[in-house]
C-alpha cells in the first residue's frame with residue numbers, strides 16, 4: 099500500500115498552500131484542493147473548474163472560475179472553532195490515496211479540557227463528474243455539546259477578483275441549491291449540497307448551525323454530498339445530483355474506486371527495485387489522470403492542472419509536448435479530446451494571426467475556451483519599479499502552432515486513428531503552415547526561408563532569430579503536412595476534393611526552411627548569435643541578483659548571457675530523438691547543461707530523456723526524480739517577479755512518464771515500427787508498462803534479462819533495433 103499513499107503526519111501552517119496542491123483531488127471536470135473542511139478563501143480553498151472562465155470587474159485578465167465549496171464543515175466547542183489554521187492541534191494526519199483518489203484527514207484538538215477528534219474522508223467522483231462526497235465524524239473523550247456549521251461556502255479563493263453573482267438560494271427536501279452567474283458572460287453555475295445523518299433541519303441557510311450532543315468516546319458520523327454543474331450538465335442537474343445522494347456514500351465510493359481501477363489498468367507503470375521512484379512516478383500519473391478531459395473536447399489541460407487559477411487556467415504548449423505522449427499511449431480518447439479542442443478553437447488562432455499582421459492559425463500561448471489568447475503583452479511586473487513589463491511570449495513564441503501539428507501527427511501514427519485528419523485536423527495543419535509561411539522571411543541571397551524575431555522555449559532570450567527548436571519544429575510541421583495530405587489521399591480521396599488548395603508554396607517552404615546545423619564541435623547554436631553572449635552560468639547570475647524573485651528575462655540578468663531558463667536545444671534533441679546521433683546529443687547535452695537554470699518545471703524531463711539515451715544514466719535518474727517529484731516536494735518557483743505561479747505541474751508529470759518510457763525503457767517509434775531498447779537505472783530490476791500501439795494494447799516488461807511483450811502485434815516491433 100505504501101506505494102500508493104501520500105501522507106503527512108504533522109501540521110505546519112506554512113504548508114497550507116503547498117498541501118492544497120499536493121493533496122489535490124480531481125476528475126477532469128473539477129479539481130478540489132487539499133484543504134481542510136473548515137478552511138475558506140484565506141487558506142486557498144478552491145473547487146477549480148475546467149473550461150469555465152470569466153473576467154472579474156476591474157481585472158486585467160480572464161481566469162478559470164472556482165466554484166463555491168459544498169463540502170464546507172466546521173465544528174465548534176464552547177465558541178472555539180476547531181480550525182486547523184487557527185488552533186494548534188494535538189496531532190494531525192493528512193493522506194491522499196492515489197490508487198483510489200481518496201483524501202483523508204484526522205485531527206485531534208484539545209479544547210476546554212476535552213480531547214476531540216475530527217475525521218474526514220472525501221473524493222471527487224471519477225464516475226459522476228459533477229459529484230463529490232464526504233464522510234465526516236467527530237469523537238470526544240467526554241460528553242459535550244458541539245456546534246456544527248455546514249453547508250455551501252461562498253468564500254472561496256479567487257486570484258483576480260470575484261467571478262460569481264449569487265442569484266438564488268433554495269432549500270428543498272434536504273437539497274441545498276445555490277444558483278450563480280458569472281460576472282462577465284452571465285454563464286450559469288449551480289452548486290448543490292445535501293447532508294445525510296445529521297439532525298433534520300428545516301429551512302436551511304447556505305451555512306447552517308446544528309447542535310450535537312456527543313456521548314463520550316462515541317463516534318458521531320454523517321455524510322455530505324456536493325454537486326457542481328454548468329453548461330450542458332445544468333439541464334438535468336437536480337435529477338443527477340439527487341440520484342447521487344440517493345445512491346449513498348458507500349455506493350458512490352465503490353463506483354469511484356472501480357473507475358480509478360480502470361484508469362490504472364491502462365496507465366500504471368511498475369518499477370521493481372526503487373520504492374521512491376515508484377511512488378513519484380505513480381503520483382505523476384495520478385495527477386495526469388485527475389485532470390484529463392475524459393468526457394469533453396471543449397477544454398485543454400491548464401498549465402497548473404486543476405489546482406487553481408494560476409496561469410489563468412489556460413492550456414499552453416505544455417499539453418501537446420509534455421502530456422499528450424502519455425495520453426496517446428494510454429488513453430487515446432483523452433488524447434483525441436485534447437487535439438479536437440485545438441481544432442475546435444481554430445477561429446481564435448486565426449484571429450490571433452490577423453491581430454499580429456499574419457495569416458493562417460497562430461495558436462494562443464495561453465488558450466482558454468474559445469482559443470483566443472489569454473496571455474497579456476505585459477505578463478510580468480517588474481519588482482523594482484512595480485510597473486508591468488513587456489514580454490513577448492504571446493506574439494513571438496510562435497512554435498506553439500507547430501507543436502500542435504507535431505502532436506496531432508504523432509497521435510495519428512501511434513494510435514492508427516487518422517480520422518482526425520478529416521475531422522478538422524488537415525485544415526488545422528494547413529492553417530498553421532500558412533501562418534508560418536506568412537511569418538517567415540525569404541532570404542533571396544541565401545535561397546532560404548528564415549524565422550526571425552521569435553521566442554524559443556527559453557523565455558529569457560526574447561526576439562531572437564532562427565531559434566533552432568522553432569525552425570526544426572516548423573520544418574517538421576511542414577513535412578508532416580505534406581505526409582498528411584498523402585495519407586488522406588489514400589484513406590479518403592473524396593475528402594481532398596473539397597480541399598483544393600494550391601500547395602506549391604508548402605512544398606517550397608518545407609524544402610527551403612533553414613535549420614541550424616551542428617558546428618565543428620557538434621554543437622547547435624540555440625539561435626543566431628547565442629555563442630557570442632556573455633559566458634555565464636546560472637550560479638554566477640544568482641550572485642548578481644539585487645532582489646529575490648528578480649525576473650531574469652526581459653532586459654533582466656540572463657538576457658545578454660548564455661544562461662537559459664529551460665531546455666531548448668536539448669528539448670529539440672528530445673523531441674526528434676531519431677534524427678540526431680548519440681555524438682550530437684552528447685555534445686549538446688554537455689554544452690547546454692551547465693547553462694540551464696531549469697527555471698521552468700518543463701526542463702528537467704528533456705535533460706533526463708536525452709541523458710538516458712546517451713548512457714548518462716545517473717544524470718538521467720537525477721533529472722527523472724526532479725521531474726517526477728516536483729509536486730511531492732513542492733520545491734518549485736512560486737513567483738515570477740511578483741506573479742504567483744504555484745500549483746501542480748502536469749507538464750513535469752507528463753515528463754516523468756516520458757522519461758520512464760522513452761528514456762529508461764527506450765521506446766521510440768517511426769511511422770510503422772515501435773522499438774524498445776531499455777537502459778534502466780542500475781537499481782531498477784524491471785520496468786513494466788502498457789502501451790496502446792496502433793489500436794492494440796501491449797503489456798511490456800523491460801529488464802536486464804530482456805524485453806517481454808504481451809499482446810497482439812500487427813505491425814513491426816523491434817528490440818534494440820532487431821526484429822522481434
Ligand code: BGC
Pocket residue numbers: 401409414415416555557663664697698700749
Ligand atoms: C515556461 C513555459 C511554460 C509555462 C507554463 C513557463 O514558465 O517557460 O515554457 O509553457 O511556464 O507551464
